[in-house]
Amino acid sequence: MSENLSACMMRMVETDYALSDYQSDIAPRWCVGCGDTAILTAMQKLCRDEQLAPEKTVCVSGIGCSSRLPHYMNAYGFHGIHGRALPVAEGVKIRRPDLDVFVTTGDGDCTSIGAAHWIHAIRYNMNMTVLLHDNQIYGLTKKQASPTSPIGQKSNTTPFGSVLLPLNPLTVTLGVANVSFVAQAVDWIPDLLYDILKKAFHHRGLSFVRILQRCPEFMQHRFDDYVRDPSKMRILTHGNGLRLSPEVSRVYKNQETHDPLDMGRALAIAAIADEIPVGILYNDPSVPCYDDLRAGERPSTPALVETVLREEFDKVTIWPDDAEPVAAE
Amino acid sequence: MSENLSACMMRMVETDYALSDYQSDIAPRWCVGCGDTAILTAMQKLCRDEQLAPEKTVCVSGIGCSSRLPHYMNAYGFHGIHGRALPVAEGVKIRRPDLDVFVTTGDGDCTSIGAAHWIHAIRYNMNMTVLLHDNQIYGLTKKQASPTSPIGQKSNTTPFGSVLLPLNPLTVTLGVANVSFVAQAVDWIPDLLYDILKKAFHHRGLSFVRILQRCPEFMQHRFDDYVRDPSKMRILTHGNGLRLSPEVSRVYKNQETHDPLDMGRALAIAAIADEIPVGILYNDPSVPCYDDLRAGERPSTPALVETVLREEFDKVTIWPDDAEPVAAE
Amino acid sequence: MDNKAEQAVIERQPSKPRPKPAVVLSEHIVEIVSDSGEGAQRCGQSFGAIAARSGNGIWTVEIIPAEIQPPHRSVAGASGNRVRFASGPVTNGGNEADLVVAFNEQVLLSRLHADEIKPGGIILMESKWRNDRNAGIAASYAQVVEEIRTRGFRVYEVPMEVECLKLVPDPRKGKNMFVLGMLCGIYSLDEGLARAQVARIFGKKDQKIIDANIELLDAGRSWAETNLDLRFTVPAKRATEAQVVMNGNTALALGVVASGMEVCAMYPITPATSTSHYLSNIFEKVGCVVHQAEDEIAACAFAIGASYAGKCAVTITSGPGLSLKQEALGLAVMAEIPLVVIDVQRGGPSTGLPTKVEQGDLMAAIFGGHGDAPKVVMAPSTIEDCFYSVITARKIAETFNMVVMLLSDASLATAQQPFPRPSFREDWLAPPVNQSPVPEDAKPYDWDPRTGIATRFIPGQPNGMHCLTGLAHDRDSHVAYDPEINEEGLLNRSRKLAALQTTLRLPPLCGGDSGEMLLIGWGSTLGAIEEAVGILRAQGIAASSLHLKFLQPMASGIGEVMKRFTHVMSIENNWNDPLSDPLITPENRRYSSLALLLRSRYLVDIDCWGNARGQPLKPTAIVAAVRSKLGKE
């Protein structure tokens, strides 16, 4: 602990990044009141508090309002194509353990076009922090229903209301083998959002954080009831999970002590329909990470390449004198 | 009941299809001992017993050994492209409620390249029967690990053994909103396979049946322990679910009475690792089907089209005399 | 629309004396630009509608901000409309604007930067910024006004909000109606029509709102008549037939309905999506379904499934979606499943310019899939064409069991233009799904040895059971790897294109039958090219143009036409390497798509001109390119 602290102190002394060091020179282009802003702020605070070197931080996204986030971070950003943020992030990480990788993805980006990658990213459990900005609508393309849209949601493609129950990203994620960290946050409780992101960041493996995000442009009033009535938020606490500040605890009295290793209860919490659970649903730090498993014993060097090529060529070489060299030449 | 029976009798009298009526003129090209054969047989028996008109039966598949099944059925077959069997089947069904649609898909086809479609097919809950031939390997392309391959599985792409825990198709499926029918069968207990398929067929909605399927070519001995030792199979029974014949009951003594509406227990059963649960894990007949919800109130007719076009044109018409007709002309 | 409200408005029409005589113009281009959300779009659309109802030819172009929620007062945030209206028909957005109304100086700058305003043109500016409390804003405004005056524009400062405040508490909201009134005054448009239009806009709201907006409208008109020395009239002639006014995406959606297709499977993407939006509103009424799939691949597969089951289907997308569908399209080609694919092109590559126009997908439409996958590729070139092309596409798809791609683009998507109101014909629709028994000895791929066409069997048809496959297959649809069988399949699939080709007729030339310069184009550039031809001919240059509707196969006779011209040049809204670049040589130059195709087919040294700047091509730019090519700059 004290060792960690001093290491941390050293880094702080060395670099001492301020919040503004994580703000790019582009002003965010989100609508007034958009929940993405709070998420961006929480991320920047996290980077500052963790004193992450901007050049070692990579934010990967797909396409959508939320996926614009990397443009507003002073870090390496990869604003890719719709639905493919996760495989890109996996590629970034696979041979660059030195980089901290964040993934920002929308509900359409992640659970619709990107659904296969989402399932498999959970299973790979690579070391990265995934933020699902779930505004339950397609924002950027101007209001089409997403898989997480509430039933009856009117939109441009469902003018008479969407007909299906919404997909629950939490229950699906919890059903995937190797799932190691699943949490839920909301954009309108910034303290908890921050705390959850921090836990997610410190988790080794893929931390999946679904963030209920307000979209005043297309989903006005969607979360008003919850914003107004703190008792509709069920806060999950635990010694190994979130620990609430007295202020938060005072406002959000609907609390449940939940052991993040209890998968059964996590599934039950994930399925709660009338309240919004906030906190860490599941956290198993023992699940192995694909990037560790595939790290390889040794780094690639020219000498290694030469040796392996020689070995392989040896197997198929016809030597001029038919005297195959027994040992390496 | 008796009405049903007499309707059924009538159909039998009218058509009276024999097993051979569901066999195409192409001899199956699977390896000796391949579990796909048992699945084909069960399907053909089901068709015979249900006296399905071959011309009203459509078998849709993707690509893989298992996906060859439609070629061997005397029915309409759609052997499409890798991973896309489900959306094709949805398209077939959306305006053809008169067709019985079966989907045959492999573990790679369904849970790897097709994973997004799988998740969403469960959510759409369209009226069709989905058979996941899970041999835990890529058969057709000659032995690459699939998402469901056991950990440590050696294959051509994992020569040192696969490193991840296998994906469990059952837990993922159960986590998807609108899931309505989930069962597991094994190719080596044909009676149960048949019974489960029958239940699946009679379920209104998407019935998802994962079938553990032996691939002697590339996964020799994978299920030997289970085939040899019936006690390793946990058979799920229930008044509303499977009812076992005395013969089956005698051999498979490891039974559990499981209410298919109990999602919590279904999830727990799905997660069992040391035994193979066989039977209906979940069955909620009340979940609405997308094809019903989108059926439309009336069929498309030329008159309807004409009316709607007129209405739409009326909104944007500039009449020569500026006298917009108030009623239809 | 509430007809009662509209009626009431027309009755209340006061009988003011007509203002002094106006300058008569044959056409004018008006732009209204504001921040996103200030209503310039609606103002422009309404102005266009009033002009159209007056009997003017119109073409409206949306000015779309690049961002969802761009910052206020930003160059990137300019939102609005261009209205080109004329005495005769209008076929494109034209050249630079003659008159611009700008709600702030930043959005004006966006139009200036893009060279969209005619030198010496008229600019009407909201003047409130001059006294803005924020000194920076006030200075910026003053500086821009100063600068554009110096550059020779005729600037009028209009106290829009000040005037509106006299009537409504929130002037930002009513401003656009004030401007509409102002424009109606300037262009002498009929007051009754203008008020009826306002009533139409707010038809669903209560009468108070309508009244308030009509007051604003009237105020704008009076203000203009009192304070501006601008009085124009663009004489109009009411069409003798009923006309409909809509944009290209609406026309496509109505075309889908009219074609008798029953299933549309899509995934949202700009600029295609508004077609599906429109369709979603009406398709269920005719018993049909718009399915928003989980992604473009699923959408394509879904449409294929529906079409396989006898309900010909359409999938609608834009560039990135087209790329994703390539594999599934190959299946439809191989298995010979009819399918209509609408691609509303946008700027590429990758995510590119989502809201901007480009004709960048022609090669991907023809050559995008692996292996030999012949598809029919057509392109509508007017709004009317968007409507009818879908009907044709469905017919070709089902006659030839082929994939038919329809290439529209972001320009057609949002442009509005009147065209004769179509009158419904039952033969537009697909026949009912064939469920009759298949003859005993028939085969699912009984390719006609001449045309390559086979009669497909549809699920439900007794005796027709077979297994369709994307693998090489014989006439029984059995998987087969024999060289002959593979070749037979390839030949028959390719033959169908040739069979269709023999039925195509070359569109008539615009201009003369021979001459100095032949321009060849396709798709949305029709109007601009033909207008350029007109200008060139007026300038004494023997230019003509040929506009292709079918890009694959192409009607025969193009070679013959080309021979009659000294020069041939394709005009396309897509990329070509500039020969002016030091590294670009005639040998390594990358040509525009159609130019490449025609060069290969006819071995004629066809040049190409055009660009991929996210904007429609302008007639004058085409004229300049032709003159430069002919050395007559």
Added chain:
Amino acid sequence: MDNKAEQAVIERQPSKPRPKPAVVLSEHIVEIVSDSGEGAQRCGQSFGAIAARSGNGIWTVEIIPAEIQPPHRSVAGASGNRVRFASGPVTNGGNEADLVVAFNEQVLLSRLHADEIKPGGIILMESKWRNDRNAGIAASYAQVVEEIRTRGFRVYEVPMEVECLKLVPDPRKGKNMFVLGMLCGIYSLDEGLARAQVARIFGKKDQKIIDANIELLDAGRSWAETNLDLRFTVPAKRATEAQVVMNGNTALALGVVASGMEVCAMYPITPATSTSHYLSNIFEKVGCVVHQAEDEIAACAFAIGASYAGKCAVTITSGPGLSLKQEALGLAVMAEIPLVVIDVQRGGPSTGLPTKVEQGDLMAAIFGGHGDAPKVVMAPSTIEDCFYSVITARKIAETFNMVVMLLSDASLATAQQPFPRPSFREDWLAPPVNQSPVPEDAKPYDWDPRTGIATRFIPGQPNGMHCLTGLAHDRDSHVAYDPEINEEGLLNRSRKLAALQTTLRLPPLCGGDSGEMLLIGWGSTLGAIEEAVGILRAQGIAASSLHLKFLQPMASGIGEVMKRFTHVMSIENNWNDPLSDPLITPENRRYSSLALLLRSRYLVDIDCWGNARGQPLKPTAIVAAVRSKLGKE
């Protein structure tokens, strides 16, 4: 390999008297075909290896059954190997086979149907079927033998199993070694080398197995020497340099290792996958990783991510996978991320002919994505080329920050050919990832105004922070929709192709510098085309050939070369419409891919010949096509 075992074998070599003198041949083509699982593949490969080790030039071709588990004794199930071996180097699989060993008459029929056996050729048949208990089988066998005798083939019936039964209990298992011995006897191949080969095959098994197989080998040889009047020798000359023998997919895999790429992301697909299989076995040893992704799109995105992070990556696929990757490839083009894409082409469209050759993906490689997405496209034409091309591709990708597509095919994939053993050079490898600080004022897209190349910033480089995007962007990588900025990006991305183009040299012609006929090809057809040129020239026809390695951009000078020939024709293993078809006219004909590209670029009336029959083109077929074109049939 167990060297001890091999040693032992060589010592036990008996010194029999040499058989009577053999007919000297310059080359022969031998095929061994059996049911899948009967070992003909191994027999053929071993025969090829022995010939190669003797110093013969060889080219082996796998005969792959169409189905995973085809029925026994079926035409579709023929599995085996063709070995073409010669005194000099061999560059392709050649024409018809001179000698075929068939394990049953059905697999023989498959070769006869495909016209793969020379008229009058030698056929060695397993004779056991003549007396099969199943009368149908016996009759079928007798009938086929009768028929082929009548057709003039020289048929020898060989009691293979009967002879093997004398030595082993399960003759089906040992038969292939018996046949190998027989062939070594017929072709006078060295006994020692043959035995060493057997020892090599079974090196990991115990000595008993090796001994048993050597007995079978010897038995085969004796049987042939005693019972057959066939004695040939194809004189061999041992190479003076070390040679390696491998197939194209192995060469690609070793090329990936040698290129210094550290990440290969793939999804299994035939015929590409065996490259990844080979790589999976060795890549971890050099600290690298093969990632089997959930699908092709993820594989491509994963490779893009890795490459973005500084570890240049490769993604390997075949046709359907290429189609799926199109959207992601567009992103790499737009964002200028280096990427190597290997496409091992197979028969298309759709699932098509998964195991068979076709050069069907050239157009999709060049034009597949929406919008203007310039990529480099190259094609290896020999096994050796497969190895070195990957190294070149990686270098180009990283020098130009471009996508480089490498088009191999199913023919190269499984063909084996010796080539000089490469000696490792450190400069093949990628330099270490640059992590040095970026200069303060540098921009992530600081396009060089001449070449279009920018120095990219890699995560970890201080000061280099920026957000990469697939949207149109300026030099700062900021999203921008201005016409100028979009044009600037398009120009610079296109310029890079021109810059690369200026560095390319045209490969030397094969044949003469001018003449009657110039053949132009690309990829795996090199050997067949050059052989055809040799034959034509020997026949007095002034034919030459040019074989392109770079398909986009193309080296300059092709036009100059073409001018020196009366006729130009592309030879491609892909589809073109036959002019003989009643509906096909010169105007609607669909040309082979390279022909289309060259016609467009050079406006020369280039004809094309070739087909998409799932088989490599044969030299004699090319000869015939040329003669026909010249009216010299």
